[in-house]
Amino acid sequence: AGSLILLTYAIHKEDPVFIVGQSLGSIIYIRNLVLIDRKKRALARANHNND
Template identity: 45%
Template sequence: MIKDNFVSSTNTIWMIIGMTGQAIFSARFVLQWIYSEYRRESAIPMSFWYASIVGGATLFAYAIYRRDPVFLVGQAFGLFVYLRNIELRFRESRQAMESRSR
């Protein structure tokens, strides 16, 4: 009985983690939409990439718990892409600051 309650509680906690990750991951599109409307052009804010990382990492953890190889590969590749885009944006900012200081 105690073991069944523990398993049920663990499953519930992981379900909440998975749903939270999905909510964060989905919210990034709302962030992008609002940012684009504000700028009056299609644009991707840094918050999109940060939400991608947080949501993707949370979903990756959930995929590990579920032992779902398809979900794992998809999220692992996505995390690589999100991190790379953040790196590129930081490089862009650094270069812009260097060119302004010259």
Template identity: 50%
Template sequence: MDKDSAWLMVGFIGQFFFTSRFLVQWLASERQKKSVVPTAFWHFSILGGVVLLGYALYRRDPVFILGQSSGLVIYFRNLYFIHRETRQILQCPKIAS
């Protein structure tokens, strides 16, 4: 496999991960019968975003690079909020009844 074909495969793999996040979100929403965004959505967003950013850098596509890099900031920020909220819940003292 030549270099361009290998990078094309990387691009498709990144797109697969990125698209998988919607499948995860849809299935979670169907299970709960309401719109939800599971943590896995953000993990797939990061995985797909990182792979696609690598592909965009290889292609030297400034539009694609800007889109993926700015998206990664948002995905990591959302995971930070989830982690912070989970940590606060776990550290909250139990109220005696």
């Protein structure tokens, strides 16, 4: 969540270098959250199929 706040601040300051840096960090953070969610869903499906 902190990276999104910093990205918002960078956009407010209109600093292109700061924006690019924070955008990359935010993209990686969001990607990791998606991967974690996919793994949880796959495990839940596997457990449901085993019952």
